[in-house]
Amino acid sequence: MGFTVESEDTASSARVGHLVTSRGEIPTPAFMPIGTYGAVKTLSPRDLKEIGADVILGNTYHLYLRPGMDVIKDAGGLHKFMAWESPILTDSGGFQIFSLAELRKISDDGVIFTSILDGSEHFLTPELSMEIQLTLGTDIIMAFDECPPGGSDDATLRGAVKRTENWADRCYKFLQGNKGFEELGPHFFPIVQGGVDEELRKQSAETVLPFAQSGIAIGGLAVGEEKEAMFETVVLMNNILPRDKLRYLMGVGKPEDIINAVLRGIDLFDCVIPTRNARNGQFFTWDGKLNIHNSQFNKDFSPISENCSCYTCGTFTRAYLRHLFKLNDVLALHLASLHNVTFYIELMDTIRQKIEKGTFAPWAKDTLLAVSPSDD
Ligand SMILES: [Zn+2]
Known part of the structure; x- marks a missing residue:
């Protein structure tokens, strides 16, 4: 149950590897089709299997609001509910709250937001995000992070890096003491933030790396910054992150972005x-x-x-x-x-x-x- 690099390109930072999960291996570099509400729009799990998809992504924020965790729990988890037997990665809900929901208040405790569906008010904490992802029965759990929009000022980025560190620690502690986590054995990926600021990215990577066992995600990119700045940050991450951890570039991208990111050492992608x-x-x-x-x-x-x-x-x-x-x-x-x-x-x-x-x-x-x- 881990990530292995099998071969490395001599002319670039590209590498081939695989991530072992309890529901099968994911050969990397890999792309995850997005099944926001537990369905990859217009495609059945049979279609996805025939196409050769090894892993899909589900959105915690959306699934939490609809159908809700009581339905998922009674269904026996997201895999059974949607009849998909291969690995699922779920995001933490953070990105959607920051990009979609009407935010009420961000504090060090968590985020109060208003649902896009019915205007109801919710309070999402790092602990609740972990609990939801465990209920979903996901194979790769993402840490609850603060993802500020592209072009945010220094104070906002700094605050997000600090919160992302504290929240990763809380997520990790919650999972360590949880029976479901120990039995199901999903992977936990912390997320690096820091916008396109070199110092903040270094700081964020350093602080969340202790929570990375098999993989780590690069968040806060592809959020409106210049393409060149995005790839400079990817190169920086490639130089800092250990070779033996899977690197997931969240929310990327177009075919040319994927090729460019693989050249710079990225292993996992998702995009709508x-x-x-x-x-x-x-x-x-x-x-x-x-x-x-x-x-x-x-x-x-x-x-x-x-x-x-x-x-x-x-x-x-x-x-x-x-x-x-x-x-x-x-x-x-x-x-x-x-x-x-x-x-x-x-x-x-x-x-x-x-x-x-x-x-x-x-x-x-x-x-x-x-x-x-x-x-x-
Ligand atoms: Zn075709």
């Missing part, structure tokens, strides 16, 4: 982009993004991608998919999600193969040129 963009008619391919609404696809009877193994590409043409999107047929959303998540899973498979063969760096250079979008 493949599923959200799919529902907007945007398909990812090895030649960049394709917007199916464009009139050029009206009579294009070729598949979305010639070299994709998904059911959508093996069966349907661009013209037909465009037709489904014009009709607003729900089938369009399913077929597009199926393709985009397959693309991300195949991207990670390819990345691992290239690292193992020692050809990752040149492959990354070529692929970055091909997939980088011209429209953003």
Whole structure:
């Protein structure tokens, strides 16, 4: 039950490894499709298994509000409730509270917030976040942290780093004394904060590292800062964090961001982009993004991608998919999600193969040129 690095790229900081959980191994670098409310939108667990997804992410904040912990508890945990037998990572709820909820008050004790669903008031503490994630029965528990928005002032960042440290300590202590934690044996990942400030990042990494057994997350990035500053912080983390711990870059990203982050030593990713963009008619391919609404696809009877193994590409043409999107047929959303998540899973498979063969760096250079979008 831990993380092992199997091979390291000589030309970059990329590495291949695997995280062992009680519900199976997760080969890394890995991407987690997002199942916010215990469902990866439009995809069934059978679809996800066939695509080859090894792990998905669930959102503590959303699941806590709906269906609520009493339902999850009676269902026997999130895996049974949603019929997904492979590993699940849950976030701590912190990020959603800071980005979605109407915040009432942040104190050293925790956060009072108002639900986006019905306006009800809740008080989330590090201890409650751990209790919720244990009830969900997750395989990777994330520490409850304070994630300030990009561009926050120094005092806010400093406060968040201090709170994140104290809260990680409280999370850890709560788990250590908990029978459920000892029996289920999930991983616990602390989170490094500090914005794009070098000193604060170093300080945050130092203070939360003692709580990292198998992995550690880099939070507070991809929140509106410049891309260059984000990667500078990733490089800094790569230099500071121990080689034997899994590094999870939260909320990233586009295919080119993932490749760039793997080059800089990141092992785990999550992002809503493949599923959200799919529902907007945007398909990812090895030649960049394709917007199916464009009139050029009206009579294009070729598949979305010639070299994709998904059911959508093996069966349907661009013209037909465009037709489904014009009709607003729900089938369009399913077929597009199926393709985009397959693309991300195949991207990670390819990345691992290239690292193992020692050809990752040149492959990354070529692929970055091909997939980088011209429209953003
Ligand atoms: Zn496909």
